[in-house]
Amino acid sequence: MRLADLKYYNDCIKLFSNQIERRILKREAIPSDEKIYSIFEPHSNWISKGKAHKKVEIGELILITTDQYQYIVDYKIMFGQKDATQIPSLLQRIEEKYEYREIYSHSFDKGYWSKHNWTLLETGKIQNPVLPKRGKPNKAEVEREAGKGFKQLRNKHSAVESNINMLEHHGLNRCRDKGITGFKRCVGLSILAYNLHIMGNQLQAIEKAKAKAKKKLLLLRGVAA
The missing domain is CATH 3.30.420 (Nucleotidyltransferase; domain 5)
Known part of the structure; x- marks a missing residue:
């Protein structure tokens, strides 16, 4: 682990300790822009899904x-x-x-x-x-x-x-x-x-349509013969 990583995690500990004190002891509401939802991916956000089986992500x-x-x-x-x-x-x-x-x-x-x-x-x-x-x-x-x-x-x-x-x-x-x-x-x-x-599905559909048309043409030729 690099020194910069240790400093980052140490800063996270200080931040969370401060927020716990403010939230639990002082009953403050922590603004959302101050919150970190993942110390490993700090850019992540809290997403409210509003679904019974998955309320948040x-x-x-x-x-x-x-x-x-x-x-x-x-x-x-x-x-x-x-x-x-x-x-x-x-x-x-x-x-x-x-x-x-x-x-x-x-x-x-x-x-x-x-x-x-x-x-x-x-x-x-x-x-x-x-x-x-x-x-x-x-x-x-x-x-x-x-x-x-x-x-x-x-x-x-x-x-x-x-x-x-x-x-x-x-x-x-x-x-x-x-x-x-x-x-x-x-x-x-x-x-x-x-x-x-999507492109592959469309190309497959085109090839299937061509094969179907070719088969129909062969059947018609067989009847005509």
């Missing part, structure tokens, strides 16, 4: 954007940032990547809602933005979200859950690399593996 949230073919076309490690703060920078990245293409729709869940975000989407280049209102909607918002087009596009948003599950099977369920650099590398390689898997 320690790690980082990753924002992904998929296209109509289920490829991940953009991702960002959020490092403690909130969902609702992501739309401005995300829209900028998407517009830069697809500057000369029209984007028919971009769908978000309620966690990204804010009045400012909706204004950006409504006045931007995306033809059919989908951002459900968080909280009680007004009359105009109820009418918009009850529209057939909104519902159809909103239903397609559920595909992102299977995208997330697939990502977990490609290495993002648990990062085994060390440090923040290793974490970034793990995320990038997992997304690359995911996209290659």
